[in-house]
Amino acid sequence: MSEALDKMVGYRCIACGWEASADGLVTTCEECGANLDAVYDHEAIRASWSRENLAADPDPSLWRWLPLLPVRNGPGRRSLRVGGTPLVELNHIAGEFGLKRLLVKDDTRLPSGSLKDRASEVAIQHAAEHDRQMLIAASTGNAAASLAALSSWHGVRAVILAPASAPPAKLVQILQHGATLVPIDGSYDEAFDLSVQLAERTGGYTRSTGINPVLAEGKKTVALEIAEQLAWQVPDAVFVPVGDGCIMAGVYKGFADLLALGWIEKLPRLIAVQAEGSCAVVNALESGGEIRPVSAATVADSISVDFPRDGEKALRAVRVSSGFGVRVSDEEILAAQHDLASRTGVFAEPAASAAWAGLKKAAASGQLTEVESAAVLATGSGLKDIEAAQREIQLPQAVAPEVSAVEKAIQTGRRA
Ligand SMILES: *Cc1c(COP(=O)(O)O)cnc(C)c1O
Ligand SMILES: [Zn+2]
Numbered sequence: 001m002s003e004a005l006d007k008m009v010g011y012r013c014i015a016c017g018w019e020a021s022a023d024g025l026v027t028t029c030e031e032c033g034a035n036l037d038a039v040y041d042h043e044a045i046r047a048s049w050s051r052e053n054l055a056a057d058p059d060p061s062l063w064r065w066l067p068l069l070p071v072r073n074g075p076g077r078r079s080l081r082v083g084g085t086p087l088v089e090l091n092h093i094a095g096e097f098g099l100k101r102l103l104v105k106d107d108t109r110l111p112s113g114s115l116k117d118r119a120s121e122v123a124i125q126h127a128a129e130h131d132r133q134m135l136i137a138a139s140t141g142n143a144a145a146s147l148a149a150l151s152s153w154h155g156v157r158a159v160i161l162a163p164a165s166a167p168p169a170k171l172v173q174i175l176q177h178g179a180t181l182v183p184i185d186g187s188y189d190e191a192f193d194l195s196v197q198l199a200e201r202t203g204g205y206t207r208s209t210g211i212n213p214v215l216a217e218g219k220k221t222v223a224l225e226i227a228e229q230l231a232w233q234v235p236d237a238v239f240v241p242v243g244d245g246c247i248m249a250g251v252y253k254g255f256a257d258l259l260a261l262g263w264i265e266k267l268p269r270l271i272a273v274q275a276e277g278s279c280a281v282v283n284a285l286e287s288g289g290e291i292r293p294v295s296a297a298t299v300a301d302s303i304s305v306d307f308p309r310d311g312e313k314a315l316r317a318v319r320v321s322s323g324f325g326v327r328v329s330d331e332e333i334l335a336a337q338h339d340l341a342s343r344t345g346v347f348a349e350p351a352a353s354a355a356w357a358g359l360k361k362a363a364a365s366g367q368l369t370e371v372e373s374a375a376v377l378a379t380g381s382g383l384k385d386i387e388a389a390q391r392e393i394q395l396p397q398a399v400a401p402e403v404s405a406v407e408k409a410i411q412t413g414r415r416a
Helices: 041-049 051-055 060-066 091-097 114-130 142-154 170-178 187-203 214-217 223-228 246-261 281-289 311-320 330-344 351-364 383-389 405-410
Strands: 008-013 034-039 087-089 103-106 134-138 157-163 178-186 237-241 269-275 324-328 373-378
Touching: 008 330, 034 214, 034 246, 041 060, 041 246, 060 114, 060 223, 087 223, 087 330, 091 103, 091 330, 091 351, 103 223, 103 281, 114 134, 114 142, 114 214, 114 223, 134 142, 134 187, 142 157, 142 170, 142 237, 157 170, 157 187, 170 178, 170 383, 214 246, 223 246, 223 351, 237 351, 246 269, 246 311, 269 351, 281 311, 281 324, 324 330, 324 351, 330 351, 330 383, 351 373, 351 383, 373 383
Parallel strands: 103 373, 134 157, 157 178, 237 269, 237 373, 269 324
Antiparallel strands: 008 034, 087 103
């Protein structure tokens, strides 16, 4: 075994502490069924790897974090570059929210246009190291589009089960990248259960959220990057859109790993933003109780989830970091999408815009009193769901091809 995986202790159940070795493929706890964390020997990592080593690594992709990932090797021949996305400074807007510093982590720029690429990239490598040639995913769209895109470069087979109601752009993306798409006449939750059964029957590798702890490890690289980009001074708060809760789980895990290494001094407060029509995690945060399924309905398809598959990890992330939950309406999400796009250059899909809506709402309701700096995750591109984006926009009337008509249109035209 190479050095990299030597420093991984294995997997541990978040509920009962059951442990599994790093050598095998794991899903959930064999004792209690809860989800697993990847556990590292931070002492050993610190002894052989430093922030200076990292700074000297010219690779901008997420593979610069290999000692903190559950695989032995990176993919070797670099190509699609997953990771290394910009952390955009919004100095011109920060004051509006009473903040000194406001940042957007722009993961709309990842190869398939969403943060899911971070998980897919690590999962494909993990599957290869366990001799799995076929990867199976249930997805509302982005995880599948991501798996399809990255699989095409890595040369592995991707089988996708997606609700037939997923936005067309995401389904087209899956097919363009040559994956096998099976649209399911049912909900995401039904597609999810089918993906687990299919993986068991075929020996495929499951790239479905929650039950594969490797995915949160890939997603955590977004937090690792934010910390490095801010010279290890993490923001006071990070706004995260939450569906299944895997991104939230990963963001927490990334900062927690860095804290354990002694590379950062505190955890940011992690703010879970959900759509009002899909808010099982925020409900549980407010009631202090367990996660109860909801009947999800929201314009933000990527966070439309009845039963969050990484809900317990998301709750832990918010509670341990002294964060909180925010619910936003579909109207607020669509208004936030336009607000973000028209003032920052970042065009985010509704699920991603929910985080921006959450920032606006938290600031307006006085919840940011001890927060001076905040980062908002832009998790997916607005181009993925043009139909939703058009609801807030009126396409202007065509005018005659004469300069006077154009001038008149400019004078009367509002910024849509
Ligand atoms: C998947 C996704 C989310 C939510 O992530 P979870 O891990 O399901 O909580 C948010 N935004 C976008 C764009 C996504 O694709
Ligand atoms: Zn357990």
